[in-house]
Amino acid sequence: MKILGYAAQSSTTPLAPFEFERRALRPNDVLIEILYCGVCHSDLHQARDDWGYSVYPLVPGHEIVGRVTAVGSKVSRYKVGDSVAVGCLVDSCQECHHCHHGEEQFCLNGRTDTYNSPDRTTGENNLGGYSTHIVVREEFVLRVPAGLDLAKAAPLLCAGITTYSPLRTWKAGPGSRVAVVGLGGLGHMAVKLAVGLGADVAVLSRTRDKENDALALGAKHLLVSSDAKAMEAAASSFDLIIDTVPVKHDINPYLPLLKVDGTLVLVGQVGQLSEPSTVPLVLGRRSIAGSLIGGIEETQELLDFCAKKNILPECEMIRMDQINEAFERLERADVRYRFVIDMASLKAAK
Structure with missing residues (x-):
């Protein structure tokens, strides 16, 4: 044909x-x-x-x-x-x-x-x-x-299932707190889906420029990763971080944000990371993981979930x-x- x-x-x-x-x-x-x-x-x-x-x-x-x-x-x-x-x-x-x-x-x-x-x-x-x-x-x-x-x-x-799968694997839902790094094609779907699953959702961004967008998508707040005091205040507060950034970047600022047994999941970057510190991993029994579609x-x-919840x-x-x-x-x-x-x-x- x-x-x-x-x-x-x-x-x-x-x-x-x-x-x-x-x-x-x-x-x-x-x-x-x-x-x-x-x-x-x-x-x-x-x-x-x-x-x-x-x-x-x-x-x-x-x-x-x-x-x-x-x-x-x-x-x-x-x-x-x-x-x-x-x-x-x-x-x-x-x-x-x-x-x-x-x-x-x-x-x-x-x-x-x-x-x-x-x-x-x-x-x-x-x-x-x-x-x-x-x-x-x-x-x-x-x-x-x-x-x-x-x-x-x-x-x-692609963007949907890439973010839905880790949310389901790490059991995001009512009572859990989820942070999303990056607010692009993957990140905006991660926010919508995590909210749809019933989680309390925050967006992590280097500036406050995307705050209105994050809130419009359903996030409860935006956490500015360049604000040292705000990051320190948010330590040990998230069960799951979905990192959607598609290029090499430093994940070390995000690791202390995880609760004990919390996990940072990489879904955006395929390649090398900047060297992660093991200190927050060992001291907090935290994990770094990856997820593929x-x-x-x-x-x-x-x-079926998106049809039921009207998530697009x-x-x-x-x-x-x-x-x-x-x-x-x-x-x-x-x-x-x-x-x-x-x-x-x-x-x-x-």
Whole structure:
């Protein structure tokens, strides 16, 4: 099936229209017409080969919302016309311990990402959601609940699950105190979801500039990390800190804020940290952890939760031909808080 998308042909070229073939449906495959696709910071990283393993041509996009247009002969969960979604994963071995426990993102035999990842059957490089259609095996297709706004739901498939999973793992809820470091695409979802779960939520920021935004999202207060007296007064007050900062940074100021047995979870940065001090860890039995997206079952739980609580990302809708400008703005953190591509703009350009 001939598909139109937008692709990077190298790490230095802008994204541009690109025609390619999607595979014919296997018996357990679902063909999805893509209606909306979120723009993740990792799309920018991979398009520019910042992590050193990009394969070109590269079609980004792993926050996908669409409609089923065809199904394979053995598909039982979906039918033509269903509203569905696809996140960061499109396959895994389905046989290892983690796959059996709904944690396909940690598949011991290697997960298959939605793009820039080899297909488990053919070995061909997967191409993502900046395109008119995608083919995905049904076990990795998610149902969009009735009442969830399709035009705003796409960022839940990455920014949402990336923050929801640690909130659930570390049991954020009524009676717990959660701090969020960074108020971008991930951070604003962490605030909304933690509030939705019933936690008392604070935002940590170097200045007070984002205080009104933090409060509007549901946080109880903003803690200025450059204010030594305020940080000292907040010592030992949080059960969980979700750190969404995507670049190398110093986490040492945040560690004393944790209660005994509290945990700081890194979800934004992939790479090296500034050297953490062990003093607050040892003296307070505190922990530093990381978290990677979520499994299919947990992602479906997130979508159902957001539909029930009416939790949606703050989105700016763009046309497909605005993606290079959006990437430039993303680098400057000039978005509140997530870009979503209206894929009708790509179909209209055919």
